Amino acid sequence: MSSREKILATCTANKPALVDLPQLSDEHLTHYDDKIAQFKFVLESIGGKVVALENIEQVKEEIATHKQSGELVVDTVFSIDDALKTQTSFDLERVDRAYLQATLGVAENGSVWLYEAQMGNRLLPFICQHLFIVLAKATLVDNMYQAYQKLNITETGFGVFIAGPSKTADIEQSLVIGAHGARSLTVYLV
């Protein structure tokens, strides 16, 4: 018998009698009167920045300014360069700033969801030095239950919730921002 067959057969023999799966619902969960305020409060408490914008043109101008000053900026908000897909870690590790569009934000925990299609390259949101996310206010949901109702995680090959910059407290529980991923995270609410 192969290990697969052995494991499955022992599971079948040893599992208890079938019990029901609970029915989840949004009814018992916290909803926020002001989702924007809650999202901002939580994200700032975990080291992220939240900036409300009048219009998205401001982001465009910011990207242009930083490109001019010689920084390596990758933008997938306004246009995705096809070459990005095939770039390797050696190319991307030089990226100073990455600008990405998120699908939705979660008020309860300050996270944003990104599909692979929005990243252009899976590695980009992690390997860039500074990460900037554009998020439509209207996409904010209260909690993770609502988030999964809206998302289809099988839509692309990879997707991620990001909540704040990369961090660690592995040395004596001292919080340090900028472990292996982005050193900062800014969310532009439009």
Add this chain to the structure above:
Amino acid sequence: MSNLKTLDHAAAAEIFIKDEARTDWHDDTLWFVRQKRDKAVNGIAEWEQLREWASQIKNHTLSNLDNYLTAFEKQAEANGIKIHWAADALEHNQLMHKILKAHNISRIVKSKSMLTEECHLNDYLKKQGIEVVDTDLGERIVQLRDEAPSHIVLPAIHLKKQDVSETFHEHLHTEEGNNDPQYLTEAARQHLRDHFIQSELAITGVNFAIAETGGFVVCTNEGNADMGAHTAKIHVACMGIEKIIPKAEHLGVFLRLLARSATGQPITTYSSHFQKPRPGQEMHIIIVDNGRTKQLGRADFRNSLKCIRCAACFNTCPVYRRSGGHSYHTAVAGPIGSILNPNLDMKANADLPFASTLCGSCSNVCPVKIDIHEQLWKWRQVIVEEGYVKPEKKIAMKGMAWIFSNPKIYRWAGKSGRWFLRTMPFLGNNKLNVWYKQREMPEAPKQSFHDWYQQNKNK
């Protein structure tokens, strides 16, 4: 890893607590994490509802595990992921070695996976001449020191920043005596970036595997799992069979519980959902049993398989906090480890269920409602029954049981005990009495409650 004979928990803890200041610091540091957890939990009105759902989802999954495993396998294969099955730790390590050899790989990065610690993968590969670079900061620190992680979420929690500074000075050539965590973390970032961008194969753990979609979720704060997995040409994810959950919507329960219970964060920085390999990438999943199906068959202990490895039970445990993770001599320490490890090797881990006060705090904080302290108590009975306790403990326990079940003898023993403690305290306060260690024997009252009640009940 040290080749010294493994000490039992009590003996190792005795060495740990010799440094009183450090023991207090360890205790306080973990209690600080427990307090962060409390603050996060109290901010969620529906916490108990989430715990109940999580517990029920896991109970349901375990009761249908065979079907969910095959559903997951089918879906994952349809997504282009290669599935392997390992009956035990050795087979897991051999499968990994086979993948490495087939591609002639030498640059390997690994993010935190308690399963690979349980299987002693690094040691196994080292013997084959293959070096794995651990990339979680805490894990990298202990790896450079040739130690094992002492905590499943905070691997280097037993170390002070001076220790880390010395280790980094030796291995990464950081400034001598610079103990600044910011500086040390930056040094590790630069050191590990080199490894990430050159990595050929990335090993990660799995936090949740979704039967419905054939995908899996990996949670980190540092971003190290993603840095490796999205760079390397080959990604191998290792999971125990109990990591399965039925549907994607269930993540909406577990992701709310996991980070709050672990570190008091609302969610980990990165909750990465792997669905398919990226174009040109190879993705493997090794599904490991290693005693889990056996535990599934133990009615008293099967619900330990609900564990999501948050370590809340570690941080709250008065024994863990004051004895340190290494005293548990196993990959998963703490209260949950003490009910998982006797299943793997009852004789070698017979001491662990006794490393508890049975205060029940572990069960109260558990986000998936595992009755941890009750299982510890049940393991003690199994272990005594199977004859795996030291003779002196067995004799003492049998004697106590006999005394407690005979009222007359109990009263006589109490009376003579009190008389001895009052008139000849040295009989109790000496090194032969293990209860005297770190304790003063109590001052004995002249009269028992029973005698007092007999005298006073009619007044």
